[in-house]
Amino acid sequence: MVKEELTKNSPLRILEKATHGGLGKGNIAVIASRRGIGKTACLVHIATDKLMRDKHVIHVSFSSRTDHILDWYEDIFREISQKRDLENAMEVHDELVKNRVIMNFNQDGVSMDQVLNSVKAMIENGQKGTDAIVVDGYDFTKNNDGNVIAKVKNFAKEMDLEIWFTDSYEGEVVQEGAIPSNLKCCEENLSVIMVLKNEGDVMNLNLVKDHGNEIKEDLSLILDSKTLLIARK
Amino acid sequence: MAKDIAKMRNIGISAHIDSGKTTLTERILFFCNRIHAIHEVRGKDGVGATMDSMELEKERGITIASAATNVQWKNIDINIIDTPGHVDFTIEVERALRVLDGAILVLCSVAGVQSQSITVDRQLKRYNVPRVAFVNKCDRTGANPYRVADQLREKLNLNSVMMQVPIGLEEKHEGVVDLITMEALYFDGDENYAVRKAEIPSELQAEAEEKREIMLDALSMFDEELMELMMEEADIPVEVINRAVRKGTLDLELCPVFLGSAYKNKGVQPLLDAVENYLPCPTDIENKALDLDNDEAEVILEADNGKAPVALAFKLEDGQYGQLTYIRIYQGEVKKGSELYNIRSKKKFKVGRLVRMHSNNMEDITEAGAGDIVALFGIECASGDTFVQNGMNLSMTSMFVPEPVISLSIEPKDKKASDKMAKALNRFTKEDPTFRTYVDEESNQTIVQGMGELHLEVYIERMKREYGAEVTTGAPQVAYREAISSSVDFNYTHKKQTGGSGQYARVAGRMEPMEEGEYEFVSEIKGGVIPTEYIPSCDKGFQSALDKGSLIGHPIVGVKMTINDGQYHAVDSSDQAFQTAARAAFREAYMKAKPVILEPIMKVSVEGPSEFQGNIFGSINQRRGIIIGSTEEGAMCTVEAEVPLSEMFGYSTVLRSSTQGKAEFTMEFAKYSKVPTSISEELVKAFQEKNKNK
Numbered sequence: 001m002v003k004e005e006l007t008k009n010s011p012l013r014i015l016e017k018a019t020h021g022g023l024g025k026g027n028i029a030v031i032a033s034r035r036g037i038g039k040t041a042c043l044v045h046i047a048t049d050k051l052m053r054d055k056h057v058i059h060v061s062f063s064s065r066t067d068h069i070l071d072w073y074e075d076i077f078r079e080i081s082q083k084r085d086l087e088n089a090m091e092v093h094d095e096l097v098k099n100r101v102i103m104n105f106n107q108d109g110v111s112m113d114q115v116l117n118s119v120k121a122m123i124e125n126g127q128k129g130t131d132a133i134v135v136d137g138y139d140f141t142k143n144n145d146g147n148v149i150a151k152v153k154n155f156a157k158e159m160d161l162e163i164w165f166t167d168s169y170e171g172e173v174v175q176e177g178a179i180p181s182n183l184k185c186c187e188e189n190l191s192v193i194m195v196l197k198n199e200g201d202v203m204n205l206n207l208v209k210d211h212g213n214e215i216k217e218d219l220s221l222i223l224d225s226k227t228l229l230i231a232r233k
Numbered sequence: 234m235a236k237d238i239a240k241m242r243n244i245g246i247s248a249h250i251d252s253g254k255t256t257l258t259e260r261i262l263f264f265c266n267r268i269h270a271i272h273e274v275r276g277k278d279g280v281g282a283t284m285d286s287m288e289l290e291k292e293r294g295i296t297i298a299s300a301a302t303n304v305q306w307k308n309i310d311i312n313i314i315d316t317p318g319h320v321d322f323t324i325e326v327e328r329a330l331r332v333l334d335g336a337i338l339v340l341c342s343v344a345g346v347q348s349q350s351i352t353v354d355r356q357l358k359r360y361n362v363p364r365v366a367f368v369n370k371c372d373r374t375g376a377n378p379y380r381v382a383d384q385l386r387e388k389l390n391l392n393s394v395m396m397q398v399p400i401g402l403e404e405k406h407e408g409v410v411d412l413i414t415m416e417a418l419y420f421d422g423d424e425n426y427a428v429r430k431a432e433i434p435s436e437l438q439a440e441a442e443e444k445r446e447i448m449l450d451a452l453s454m455f456d457e458e459l460m461e462l463m464m465e466e467a468d469i470p471v472e473v474i475n476r477a478v479r480k481g482t483l484d485l486e487l488c489p490v491f492l493g494s495a496y497k498n499k500g501v502q503p504l505l506d507a508v509e510n511y512l513p514c515p516t517d518i519e520n521k522a523l524d525l526d527n528d529e530a531e532v533i534l535e536a537d538n539g540k541a542p543v544a545l546a547f548k549l550e551d552g553q554y555g556q557l558t559y560i561r562i563y564q565g566e567v568k569k570g571s572e573l574y575n576i577r578s579k580k581k582f583k584v585g586r587l588v589r590m591h592s593n594n595m596e597d598i599t600e601a602g603a604g605d606i607v608a609l610f611g612i613e614c615a616s617g618d619t620f621v622q623n624g625m626n627l628s629m630t631s632m633f634v635p636e637p638v639i640s641l642s643i644e645p646k647d648k649k650a651s652d653k654m655a656k657a658l659n660r661f662t663k664e665d666p667t668f669r670t671y672v673d674e675e676s677n678q679t680i681v682q683g684m685g686e687l688h689l690e691v692y693i694e695r696m697k698r699e700y701g702a703e704v705t706t707g708a709p710q711v712a713y714r715e716a717i718s719s720s721v722d723f724n725y726t727h728k729k730q731t732g733g734s735g736q737y738a739r740v741a742g743r744m745e746p747m748e749e750g751e752y753e754f755v756s757e758i759k760g761g762v763i764p765t766e767y768i769p770s771c772d773k774g775f776q777s778a779l780d781k782g783s784l785i786g787h788p789i790v791g792v793k794m795t796i797n798d799g800q801y802h803a804v805d806s807s808d809q810a811f812q813t814a815a816r817a818a819f820r821e822a823y824m825k826a827k828p829v830i831l832e833p834i835m836k837v838s839v840e841g842p843s844e845f846q847g848n849i850f851g852s853i854n855q856r857r858g859i860i861i862g863s864t865e866e867g868a869m870c871t872v873e874a875e876v877p878l879s880e881m882f883g884y885s886t887v888l889r890s891s892t893q894g895k896a897e898f899t900m901e902f903a904k905y906s907k908v909p910t911s912i913s914e915e916l917v918k919a920f921q922e923k924n925k926n927k
Contacts, residue, residue, distance in 0.1 A: 069862075121846050122846075
């Protein structure tokens with residue numbers, strides 16, 4: 001299978017369809033779940049899908065070391081390329097690497113302003129034409145006044161790119177279709193919110209906010225418990 | 234007699250350049266009564282510091298190679314490895330770190346944790362080396378040891394705990410308050426050599442008590458008795474505190490901080506006590522060897538004199554009386570007259586003279602036990618070699634040596650320099666397996682090869698200073714490789730039948746690219762279409778074509794040659810004919826197999842203040858580099874990237890000027906990868922031009 005065909009059939013296209021054409025530049029999306037369910041894998045899968053469509057991605061991490069994240073990318077890429085029998089996998093891989101940068105921050109010592117400045121410096125000097133930023137491990141319970149995310153939203157607009165966050169909520173039972181409480185203060189600036197939940201044996205990916213649209217139907221997407229890839233139900 | 238292992242310390246002194254590391258070492262030697270006068274690094278007496286024995290070091294005031302020296306402090310035996318501090322010699326640092334059990338991390342009280350401190354600390358962490366910190370230069374203007382302790386916590390993520398409080402700072406720096414014994418220590422005897430104990434000055438009493446509380450709180454995690462005594466608010470014996478500090482330090486969960494000014498002889502003796510009390514002895518540390526019979530699996534060594542000896546040669550030095558080899562004994566005893574086996578060269582040798590080194594002086598001994606660092610005389614070996622008892626097959630280091638990626642032609646200025654140059658090259662290649670040399674047949678020039686521009690520069694400089702060999706150098710050349718990118722069939726007939734004995738051979742088969750390995754030959758000849766005796770000739774012929782590729786004349790790698798057909802002539806075929814046919818077949822097929830040029834890619838890591846990260850990103854981007862990632866912590870950022878070596882020439886200057894000298898970089902070889910088409914075309918053009926002019 002060639003790269004184009006592979007991405008055309010990706011389950012992520014379902015997500016795009018459900019969200020009326022995808023997240024779109026200038027917007028922020030959040031994937032929320034409890035700890036240890038597979039948010040990072042989701043995020044890496046989304047980033048890899050973008051890379052495979054020749055887009056440029058910056059991965060911002062607040063939680064792990066660079067080599068740890070690289071391992072995630074390698075694993076996810078291997079899963080996708082082997083399962084779908086990708087042609088010229090090595091060459092595709094090398095191309096992806098060129099379009100991806102990982103930036104690692106310590107949230108305790110670094111303010112969001114500083115992070116955005118660094119990302120801007122990276123885009124201007126190292127990764128021109130970045131299409132998307134994925135942010136992993138950001139703690140939404142800290143600086144919880146909504147202003148920080150408003151700045152991120154402005155940044156997304158100014159730089160003309162999409163931003164994907166993960167959010168970890170702990171000790172809260174999030175009701176069907178509800179937004180986790182730690183995101184409520186900045187909800188106005190989040191265009192798409194998804195909740196990843198363990199329901200019985202499967203991990204369902206549910207859309208709880210879709211730009212301003214009413215959510216009519218189930219996404220029918222799950223997270224495969226073995227490969228940690230987003231898949232059809 | 235072998236020494237008591239529990240009383241042995243093997244320590245290193247690591248620091249950022251110019252933190253006063255060599256000065257501190259000098260003072261330690263002095264207080265341990267090993268030298269009789271103190272010479273400054275840049276002293277006016279022209280003697281230079283004792284540890285800096287190389288001429289070059291004296292001139293530049295920096296320490297390049299590590300020397301080992303043995304001192305006695307009270308009843309403790311300390312081997313000090315003086316490690317190089319400059320960023321470009323990290324290979325030397327790493328080699329020295331392997332043989333250490335503990336380290337003193339020296340920091341400047343004004344500059345604090347600098348970029349090189351971070352690098353050094355990372356190396357210490359990698360080798361799990363417990364450390365104590367010494368905040369030096371407390372007599373300097375702007376000295377602030379508290380800030381340095383905070384930086385240790387923030388920037389190096391160390392659980393730093395002040396063990397002392399300074400009595401006065403800057404020009405008023407007189408001594409320290411020991412927070413364990415709650416005594417003031419003054420260093421104001423005859424030229425400050427004696428320690429005078431006194432009561433804590435009243436103005437410092439409150440501060441000392443406060444800092445002692447903080448210290449005890451931090452220590453309580455490591456000792457239950459200490460915690461209980463604290464809860465009971467009882468007096469805490471010094472031994473209990475020392476036990477807690479030692480446990481925390483050995484577990485790498487605590488970094489005790491000491492203060493002073495080595496230059497002014499302040500705080501050195503308490504630091505030596507700390508080495509005794511808190512740094513590990515050889516049995517506290519687990520050392521591993523690699524079992525070569527078992528796929529380099531790890532084997533734990535025991536610092537036990539009764540076991541079979543295992544030792545690592547970590548440093549060679551040319552002494553007045555021949556080659557001196559520094560070894561660290563990990564297991565067993567090494568005795569004068571006994572026999573050892575060198576794993577790399579697979580040769581037995583007899584231990585002749587065994588000496589204990591004090592920088593440039595030595596003491597003859599008859600045996601040395603596990604954990605000790607000593608030197609051997611006149612042993613034929615290279616740095617990094619492992620010595621074991623005959624019959625064992627263990628190695629302390631991986632046998633993998635990376636191929637050099639850069640080369641330089643050198644030419645002696647005159648006949649005299651020529652002999653000296655040969656001697657120097659012989660020595661350097663033994664010291665450093667990544668430094669190589671050969672004579673290019675075409676140009677008859679001597680070529681040296683190494684792992685980077687600076688790597689070679691240092692050797693050229695050492696050649697001049699240590700051996701008096703003046704040489705002129707050519708421009709650095711990147712070690713390109715050539716490879717093929719597709720499979721092709723070949724069928725070539727070599728025929729020469731015009732007078733005299735003729736030549737006839739035909740070879741046919743397939744040429745294929747190979748991911749791993751350099752060259753493979755497969756024969757699928759059936760029915761004797763090529764006689765058996767001529768099949769090796771084909772192999773030889775192919776191999777002779779590998780040396781110089783047709784694109785730019787660099788070696789070809791990753792080719793699999795299969796022969797499956799051919800023809801011979803009863804009279805005119807010969808070994809020579811088949812070799813010629815094979816070589817020509819290779820050349821013809823090679824050009825059809827879409828040959829490409831491969832270039833060495835370096836893994837580059839740049840460290841600098843965050844405000845310059847845009848410049849750093851830019852500088853990598855301009856050099857065809859791929860930024861892999863960046864890490865930002867506090868005000869510092871580290872950028873990791875992969876950059877072609879050919880683009881890295883002169884990078885240090887560019888980086889320095891674009892970051893006001895505040896960023897530093899290290900690089901190591903990562904892999905070979907394909908050169909982009911535009912650059913590949915230029916290289917081919919340049920090669921053709923060069924050949925035309927011949």
